[in-house]
Amino acid sequence: MxxxxxxxxxxxxxxxxxxxxxxxxxxxxxxxxxxxxxxxxxxxxxxxxxxxxxxxxxxxxxxxxxxxxxxxxxxxxxxxxxxxxxxxxxxxxxxxxxxxxxxxxxxxxxxxxxxxxxxxxxxxxxxxxxxxxxxxxxxxxxxxxxxxxxxxxxxxxxxxxxxxxxxxxxxxxxxxxxxLRPLAGGQVRDLVAASVADLDAETLDRAVQLAGGRPRRAFETLALSEASPVGALLAWLQDPLAMPNAVHLQLADALGSDAQGTDMSFAREILADWMATEMREAAIAGVDRRRLASATDLWDKASALLGEADSVNLDMKQTLAVIFDAIRKHCAISAVPVEPA
Structure with a gap:
């Protein structure tokens, strides 16, 4: 099998x-x-x-x-x-x-x-x-x-x-x-170093950092080309509202050009992690219910869109553009201060 x-x-x-x-x-x-x-x-x-x-x-x-x-x-x-x-x-x-x-x-x-x-x-x-x-x-x-x-x-x-x-x-x-939980950074480092020969320290450090405790992600990082848009996605997610509107459309075009490729697979995991973190942090904060509701809606929408794109072979570029736009809207909602009761 x-x-x-x-x-x-x-x-x-x-x-x-x-x-x-x-x-x-x-x-x-x-x-x-x-x-x-x-x-x-x-x-x-x-x-x-x-x-x-x-x-x-x-x-x-x-x-x-x-x-x-x-x-x-x-x-x-x-x-x-x-x-x-x-x-x-x-x-x-x-x-x-x-x-x-x-x-x-x-x-x-x-x-x-x-x-x-x-x-x-x-x-x-x-x-x-x-x-x-x-x-x-x-x-x-x-x-x-x-x-x-x-x-x-x-x-x-x-x-x-x-x-x-x-x-x-x-x-x-x-x-x-x-x-089961993500592994410690040292465990990921040892596994990658033992599996890939002649890996320089800088490349190994980058792979372990991006892995987030997931050996598979570390190996995927090593497979990314220097021109991969995954790095741009990580930078964009740091503050989606600070980026020009055209950036997320360019990201969607770059990542969605190969729906089954390594870049897209890596991007999907990164997006899922980002949205999960948003829901978790909103739930822990417990102050702004709008943020939690928005994060939950974002998760549901993105999951449905990606699932539909997979099942009926929709244009992944358009799917990502819609998801990125939804992320920006969620960030706008989260950025609005909560008025005291």
């Missing part, structure tokens, strides 16, 4: 099988394994690119080894090759030679469900990894819910989610939920 989000020249989560950090989550699952009481479904959620899928494959290999009858090195080899008969992985599937479906479809979930109800290929527990459940369309999510309500015996689902707030509450309620 190919990974539609794979970065060039970097090992996939199933190939790495060793997550950096996340010790509390790891120990929680290993303790349940040791007691013989693994949950039917485990949701690993947190920002994209912090190692959730890698941890899922690491734990899958450990569970398959502990409950099976093969040595650890043999199980790891099979997980790496995606050939272990007790391991199933569901990701967005190839649509054609040029790309992938934008969602996990209901027929994909049904195929997984049917496979899990067949006689297991080997002794031991079975593992199903959904990377990520956020990609399920509504029909697929409902089909998955039915499976979680009546799971096959001795089977554990690992559901990877970057946006758990957008999932069906009934799915989350069926899972043992574990929140």
């Amino acid at each position: 190919t990974d539609p989000t794979a970065l060039p020249d970097l090992p996939l989560p199933e190939q790495r099988q060793l997550a950096i950090g996340h010790d509390a989550a790891r120990q929680a699952i290993l303790a349940q394994l040791g007691e013989g009481h693994l949950p039917g479904a485990i949701m690993l959620h947190g920002p994209q690119g912090i190692g959730k899928a890698t941890l899922a494959f690491e734990l899958a290999a450990t569970i398959l080894t502990t409950t099976g009858d093969e040595p650890a090195h043999r199980v790891r080899e099979q997980v790496q090759a995606m050939s272990h008969p007790n391991l199933s992985v569901l990701r967005r599937r190839p649509k054609d030679a040029k790309g992938y479906y934008t969602v996990i479809r209901v027929e994909d979930v049904r195929e997984l469900r049917d496979a899990l109800h067949h006689t297991r290929g080997r002794a031991g527990h079975r593992i199903a990894i959904l990377d990520s459940i956020d990609d399920c369309n509504p029909s697929a999510a409902n089909a998955l819910l039915k499976t979680l309500e009546e799971p096959p015996a001795d089977t554990t689902f690992f559901l990877i989610s970057h946006r758990p707030g957008s999932l069906l509450p009934t799915i989350k309620s069926r899972c043992h939920n574990l929140a």
Whole structure:
């Protein structure tokens, strides 16, 4: 099963099988394994690119080894090759030679469900990894819910989610939920330095700084060209109202020219982080309800616009222009002082 989000020249989560950090989550699952009481479904959620899928494959290999009858090195080899008969992985599937479906479809979930109800290929527990459940369309999510309500015996689902707030509450309620946090800067630095040869200190420092605790983002930073508009986006987000009106239109044109490119992928994460920070800071401040309401509306609008652009292949340049304009309007609202009661 190919990974539609794979970065060039970097090992996939199933190939790495060793997550950096996340010790509390790891120990929680290993303790349940040791007691013989693994949950039917485990949701690993947190920002994209912090190692959730890698941890899922690491734990899958450990569970398959502990409950099976093969040595650890043999199980790891099979997980790496995606050939272990007790391991199933569901990701967005190839649509054609040029790309992938934008969602996990209901027929994909049904195929997984049917496979899990067949006689297991080997002794031991079975593992199903959904990377990520956020990609399920509504029909697929409902089909998955039915499976979680009546799971096959001795089977554990690992559901990877970057946006758990957008999932069906009934799915989350069926899972043992574990929140994973961004890594420390030193951990990101060590991982990047070990993965990329001959990296100069200045480039490494920039990658770690922009990563925000996400190794994936650090690697994406290294893939950006010197002419990438991502740096201009970061500068614009520092104070959108201080920039001329034409700047955000130029940014939209530059970033939206390749909707599937590295620059656009990086920009989407940066925008999501910025809006999430706005909502969090507005909620913490608790003084100006307009700011929180505006930030929430901005999040909903941007999520809907990007989702629509993905699903029906709309012009990403126009989509970004509308989102950037909404950000400016939100900043204008936030800049207006709150009159004392």
